[in-house]
Amino acid sequence: MKDVLERAVDKAMELGAEYADVRVQRTYSNTIRIVNGRVERTIPSVELTASIRVLKGTWGFSSLTSISETDLLEAVDKTFKTAKVGAERIPEPVKIKEVKPVEDKVRLGDIQDPREIPIEEKMEIIFECDKAARSIDARIVRTDYNYSDSVKEKYFCSSEGSYIEEIIPFTELRIVVVAREGKVIQQTIGRIAASAGQELMAYADPLEVSERLAQDTVKLLSAKSPPSGRYPVVVDNGITGLIALSTGLMTSAYFALMPESELGSFAGKLGQKVCSEAITLTDDPTSAGMPVIFHYDEEGIAAEPVNMIESGVLKTYIHSRETAYKFNAEPRGHSRAPNALFQPKPIVSNAIIKSSDLSFEELIEDVKEGIYLRGVVGATIGRIIQCTTMMGYRIVNGEIGEPLKGATFIVDASKDLFNVDAVANDFDVLPLRLIEGDKFYPVSGGGPHMKFKELKIGG
Amino acid sequence: MVEDIASVVRDLSSLYGVNSVVVLNSEGEKIYSWHRTEADQRRFQLSGKDIKDTFDINKEFIRLAGGDQLRNVILRGRENIAVIEQSGSVIVFAFTDMRANLALLLIRVRRVAENLAKRFGGALI
Numbered sequence: 404m405k406d407v408l409e410r411a412v413d414k415a416m417e418l419g420a421e422y423a424d425v426r427v428q429r430t431y432s433n434t435i436r437i438v439n440g441r442v443e444r445t446i447p448s449v450e451l452t453a454s455i456r457v458l459k460g461t462w463g464f465s466s467l468t469s470i471s472e473t474d475l476l477e478a479v480d481k482t483f484k485t486a487k488v489g490a491e492r493i494p495e496p497v498k499i500k501e502v503k504p505v506e507d508k509v510r511l512g513d514i515q516d517p518r519e520i521p522i523e524e525k526m527e528i529i530f531e532c533d534k535a536a537r538s539i540d541a542r543i544v545r546t547d548y549n550y551s552d553s554v555k556e557k558y559f560c561s562s563e564g565s566y567i568e569e570i571i572p573f574t575e576l577r578i579v580v581v582a583r584e585g586k587v588i589q590q591t592i593g594r595i596a597a598s599a600g601q602e603l604m605a606y607a608d609p610l611e612v613s614e615r616l617a618q619d620t621v622k623l624l625s626a627k628s629p630p631s632g633r634y635p636v637v638v639d640n641g642i643t644g645l646i647a648l649s650t651g652l653m654t655s656a657y658f659a660l661m662p663e664s665e666l667g668s669f670a671g672k673l674g675q676k677v678c679s680e681a682i683t684l685t686d687d688p689t690s691a692g693m694p695v696i697f698h699y700d701e702e703g704i705a706a707e708p709v710n711m712i713e714s715g716v717l718k719t720y721i722h723s724r725e726t727a728y729k730f731n732a733e734p735r736g737h738s739r740a741p742n743a744l745f746q747p748k749p750i751v752s753n754a755i756i757k758s759s760d761l762s763f764e765e766l767i768e769d770v771k772e773g774i775y776l777r778g779v780v781g782a783t784i785g786r787i788i789q790c791t792t793m794m795g796y797r798i799v800n801g802e803i804g805e806p807l808k809g810a811t812f813i814v815d816a817s818k819d820l821f822n823v824d825a826v827a828n829d830f831d832v833l834p835l836r837l838i839e840g841d842k843f844y845p846v847s848g849g850g851p852h853m854k855f856k857e858l859k860i861g862g
Numbered sequence: 863m864v865e866d867i868a869s870v871v872r873d874l875s876s877l878y879g880v881n882s883v884v885v886l887n888s889e890g891e892k893i894y895s896w897h898r899t900e901a902d903q904r905r906f907q908l909s910g911k912d913i914k915d916t917f918d919i920n921k922e923f924i925r926l927a928g929g930d931q932l933r934n935v936i937l938r939g940r941e942n943i944a945v946i947e948q949s950g951s952v953i954v955f956a957f958t959d960m961r962a963n964l965a966l967l968l969i970r971v972r973r974v975a976e977n978l979a980k981r982f983g984g985a986l987i
Binding site: 515520524527528531601602603604605608609610 | 936963964965966967968969972973
């Protein structure tokens, strides 16, 4: 592989490029969907994607699904030409931050490789979970299990002499349970995901998760609807994670260069207060056990944790090499792409809000009348975050009160993030998907329970 | 009864990588054991008491840590995995090598323990 990729970048340089890189990704994946105990689909697949990026004043980019030398060299030729033509039409040439070349091979760690597990064994696990959920109560009318696993073999080669191979596993199970009693319908959603192999399905105990989800769904049938209006609100770790992810996306230099875009709120705000002092936000693609893990980003830069926001102040954006040059910053391994067909751009991986030393009890003790929201059913993120939660509880005089059905809430990042009063000392993470075209970035958000002085909620 | 137990245990022993399965009653007496090969049987030196004591120690451990009921004990060696699960008056022990699908192993150990408790629970006491 290395020789072929090196010949491709060498050819780009011979043509006159300032820089070139080639990315190849071979993805082995399995998806299984079981609805109400019946198999809806099973899709085992192997996908090969590759791309060539050439810098000559501006970027030329071509993607292909073959890595034969002939195809690669032909693509280099075309890519160089498009860069050259494009460069004539831009006011300012694209420059990239210099980095030291790296040679490395990152192999699968101590995991149970999902490629070695027969599909019937994976299906048996899901069938058992499905059966367990449906056997909880006759009012469970629908169960929907979406399982997927993948192993990505990634290759990166640059004209500066970097050559990196990295293998990344990912396993995910998304569970939807619906209960019905008369006209009342209740839905809950569970997610298990990590950059891990099949062992995740043991340690995350999907059987137990299924049973609990089914129990919660049935319990919520008789719960009251939450009130509408502005209340002191405490959100659980998953909802904090959603807010962390949305805020994290706004710290991308890519969006900061597009102030008019939905995620461009933090444009020009470096060194300024962008949220409450209670919030310190980190993006960490290197932490074991998280839904997203990589050692090197899509530009071959070693990944490291970055504190984008410290005590409410925007300290840095996350960068690609191009944006790092523009902002005179360092690229620290946060360029991502759904696969090798897409151009890399700086996107958060695991956006984490830092915990404090307050216990949950201490967090809610001064709330006289408020709402505690748990679980994310669905959400849209951006400058305005809209989220439908799974369930809620009243908080009365610092104590958790009666359960409530899920509520919707709206967070206006430009105002409500200043309303965060405090965060607790616990931690959990919400695995999510960030969709682009028909592909997605696995991402996650995490953090502690978080308290808003006031938030607008609707029943 | 042994044949009936064997038919239930087959759900577990048929799993790739499982080398030994032992069924105990709540007193820790071996009611049934199965080993994939004679070599596995010769290597196996655990008594019913060893298995029950390990489960009980962990039960106490969880309690002292502030937890509730212990569901199972999972021990991971470099090359092997041991699982002990109790359901009612039945304790099931499985010993596997690393080729076994751990997620499925846990599901089947639980299923076998529950099925044995359901069918023979009273008789095993």
